[in-house]
Amino acid sequence: MYQNYIKRLLDFILSLAAVIILAIPMGIIALWIKLDSPGPVMFRQRRVGRDRTYFNILKFRTMRGDTPHDVPTHLLKNADSYITKSGAFLRKTSLDELPQIYNILAGQMSIVGPRPALYNQYDLIEAREKVHANDVRPGLTGLAQVNGRDELPIDVKAKYDGEYAAHVTFGMDCSIFFRTIGYVFQRRGVVEGGTGAMEEQKKK
Numbered sequence: 001m002y003q004n005y006i007k008r009l010l011d012f013i014l015s016l017a018a019v020i021i022l023a024i025p026m027g028i029i030a031l032w033i034k035l036d037s038p039g040p041v042m043f044r045q046r047r048v049g050r051d052r053t054y055f056n057i058l059k060f061r062t063m064r065g066d067t068p069h070d071v072p073t074h075l076l077k078n079a080d081s082y083i084t085k086s087g088a089f090l091r092k093t094s095l096d097e098l099p100q101i102y103n104i105l106a107g108q109m110s111i112v113g114p115r116p117a118l119y120n121q122y123d124l125i126e127a128r129e130k131v132h133a134n135d136v137r138p139g140l141t142g143l144a145q146v147n148g149r150d151e152l153p154i155d156v157k158a159k160y161d162g163e164y165a166a167h168v169t170f171g172m173d174c175s176i177f178f179r180t181i182g183y184v185f186q187r188r189g190v191v192e193g194g195t196g197a198m199e200e201q202k203k204k
Contacts, residue, residue, distance in 0.1 A: 003136075003168040011111055015104040026098055029060055029090070036086040039065035042099060047116035048125055050137045055108040057116055058099035062087025094184050100140050112173040113139025114161035124154050131162020143172075146179040 030041040043061040046054055067082040083091065090096040103109040109116065116138035117124045128134050144152055144160035152160070164172065 002170050006170070007110065007168070007173070008107070011104050012107075014111060015101045018101045019105065022098060022101070029086075029095060029098070032086050033061055033084075033090075037064060037084045045069070046119045047138070048119055048121075048134065049108055049116065050135070052125070052129075052134050054119055055103065055116075057109075058102055060087075060090055060096040060099060062090050062096050097140060104140065108137075110137040110139045112141060112164075112176050113137050114142050114164065115139065115145060124158065127154055127158035128161050131158055131165065133158060133161035133165045136165045136168060141176060141180040143176055146176055146183055149183070 033041050039061060041061060043059045043063075044056045045059070047057040049055045062084060063082040064084060087096070100109060104111060113136050114128060114133045117128070125134065142161065143164040144157045147160055148156070164176075
C-alpha cells in the first residue's frame with residue numbers, strides 16, 4: 001500500500017512544494033553557473049530508472065563544457081580539473097542535485113531510493129539486479145547515501161540498495177531523509193571521483 005500508492009503521492013506533493021519554494025534560490029544558482037563558465041545551466045544525463053528503464057536526470061552543471069559526458073566521475077582522470085568554481089561548492093553541498101525535484105514530480109524518481117546509475121555503469125546495475133534494487137524508483141537520496149555515499153565500493157552500495165528495496169516503509173524513508181540532512185550539512189561521504197575513489201586512495 002505505502003510503496004505502490006502513498007509513497008508516490010507524498011513524492012508528488014513534496015516535490016511540487018519544493019518547485020515553488022526553491023524557485024528563487026534555484027534561479028540564483030543558475031545565474032551563478034552562467035556567469036562562472038560558458039555552457040548550459042542544466043546537465044542532462046541518461047540514467048537507469050525503475051525496472052531498468054531509462055530517463056534523463058537533471059542536475060546543475062558543475063563541470064566544464066568539454067568534460068566527457070557519459071563517463072562516471074570516478075573513471076575520469078584528474079576529475080577535479082574539470083570541476084568549475086561554482087561546481088565545487090554545489091557538489092560539496094549537494095545543491096547540484098536540486099533540479100531532480102522535476103524528475104520526482106514527473107514520476108521518474110522518488111525522494112528516497114537507490115541513486116540512479118548511469119546507463120553504462122554495468123557493474124552497479126548488475127549488482128543491483130541480483131538484490132532486486134532495480135525494481136524500485138531511484139531516489140534523490142537513499143540508504144547507501146547515509147552509510148558512506150561515495151566512500152562505498154560497488155558491492156557494498158548494492159547491498160544497501162537491496163536492503164532498502166526489501167524494506168520500503170514510511171519509517172525507513174523518514175529515517176533516511178532526516179539522516180541525509182545531517183550528512184549534507186556535515187559534508188560527509190563526499191569523495192571527488194565518486195564511487196570507488198576511496199578504495200583507490202587506500203591502495204595508494
